[in-house]
Structures are given as C-alpha cells and as structure tokens.
Amino acid sequence: MRRLPFLAFTALATGLVLWGAQSASQAPSPLPLPRLLKPPVIDGDLREWREHAWHDGVWDLARVRAAPWYDGGRINRLTDHGSEPAADEDLSARYYAAWDDRYLYLGAEVRDNVNDTTDPQHAPKRWYYKDAIAWFIEAPRDDVAEKFAEGDHAFCFVIDPTKPDYGAWWRHGAPGQTYLEEPLPKAAVTYAIKMNPWGRSAGDFILEARIDLAATLGRGNPAWTPPKVGNRYSLCIVHTDPDGGDYGGHLIIHGTGDDDSTWAPAVLTGPQAPIERKAK
Ligand SMILES: [Ca+2]
Ligand SMILES: [Ca+2]
Ligand SMILES: [Ca+2]
Ligand SMILES: [Ca+2]
Secondary structure (H helix, E strand, C coil): CCCCCHHHHHHHHHHHHHHHHHHHHHCCCCEEEEECCCCCCCCCCCCCCHHHCECCCCEEHHHHHCCCCCCCCCCCECCCCCCCCCHHHHEEEEEEEEECCCEEEEEEEEEECCCCCCCCCCCCCCHHHCCEEEEEEECCCCCCCCECCCCEEEEEEECCCCCCCCCEEEEEEECCEEEEEEECCHHHEEEEEEECCCCCCCCCEEEEEEEECCCCHHHCCCCCCCCCCCCEEEEEEEEEECCCCCCCEEEEECCCCCEHHHCEEEEEECCCCCCCCCCC
C-alpha cells in the first residue's frame, strides 16, 4: 500500500477535524416550536402554556455575550445612564413560542428596571427606539440571505399597556417587495401586556400574543403552506431597551439582525410535555 506522506496525512486529518467542527457549527439543531393542544387565553399570564412552548432559559447580556452570534457590543448591548442597576437587573427575559392550526403564540416574561416607550423622533415604525420585543420569522426557511424580503416577517410589540395603533407592528417582505412597514392588522393579532406582574419593578412585564398565520405569513411568500409538523422556519428575537436614552440597549438573540441567513433554523414539532422533575 502506498503510504500517504506525513504532511499530506496531517493536512487531511486537520481538514477533517475542521470540517467536522464547521459542519457542527453551521448546522445547529433547529429550535423546536411545539404545537399546543389547548389554545391559550391571551390575558398576560403564560402559565397555562409556558411549559408546553419553546423556551430556552433566561437571557441576559452575559449569556448573549457568550453566544456565537454576539457582535462585540456594537448593537447587541445595554446602556448605562448613571443610575442603572447591574446588567442582569437592567434586562433579563424568558421568551416562549408555540403554534397550532391557526395561530403562532409568542410570550415573554421580562425583568426590566425602567419602562420607556417615549421616542423624541417618534414614528410608528420606530419600535426599536422604545421598549419592545420583536420576533423575526422566516417562513418557510430558505437558503437565500435576504433582509425583510419574501417570507421574512418581524412581529414587534411595543411595551406600552395603552396599546397605541403602532403597538403591534409588522415589518415584512412580499414577492418583489422589502421592508413593508404597517401595524399588524387588528384581525390578525391579539395581545396582552401585564406590567409589574411580580410586584418587583414597574419596568417588569409579561407579554402574551397570538398571530393569525394565514393573515400574516400566508401573505408573505407563495411557498407558505398552513402549518404542519416538520415545517422549517427561521427565528431571531430582538429585544430593545432604551431606558430613557435614544437608540439604547438591544439584546439580539439567535441571529445578528435583519439578515435572515443569520436567523436560527426552527422546526414545527408536535406537542411537548413539560420538563420532568424527579421525585428524588
Ligand atoms: Ca394566558
Ligand atoms: Ca432596562
Ligand atoms: Ca432567506
Ligand atoms: Ca426598559
């Protein structure tokens, strides 16, 4: 047998190791979005469905800083106006998502020191200058890098309990169009915000929302079909937290922003049982 020269062998072995590491990092397991068997009541209390929804623990800036998509603090950051508490008290949150035949369900339980929904340069589409959570979703997922083009949607909720007309916002693409900006049609969204739910901080809140899939995702891409187990989506969460400043803080999770090729793969799954805890 002809022996491989040592250098060639080393290069081949290194290449295989690198290839293995790269394919592992390029193909993360899709985020599983479970189907709900019982429709939640949209009232600002997630307890009836939170254990049956997708949820991957508490997010704060320390955890985001350790994530592979962290941008070194350019956009993904918090601000300090001189009277701010520690970063985890400034903003930390749990996010939830699930679906059924008709709706996408979104939820968040958030610890925030200051509720800030004023914007000196207010325009209806400027949710990102206010306390807000946006779920960026591509449906169906594709391999084309796009910015709010066909199939891309942002469902954005300004954390203003008076629910102004721009409070539930929809940035999206459509065939041949990008960055369409409009309020989520009233018939397509139901949401509730409960402020200070734990009696701890006036900035804390719970957000609970449901979005009609056919009326939103169904209008974005001719390739969209009614939801079923196995459908591939993409997901990124953008949580903005100005706390009295201008552009202010952002936690960007499972992606880097508007480029949908950075959004995490997600898949619609069947129902999920709550995490089992052992008797001992
Ligand atoms: Ca509820
Ligand atoms: Ca804050
Ligand atoms: Ca794409
Ligand atoms: Ca805030």
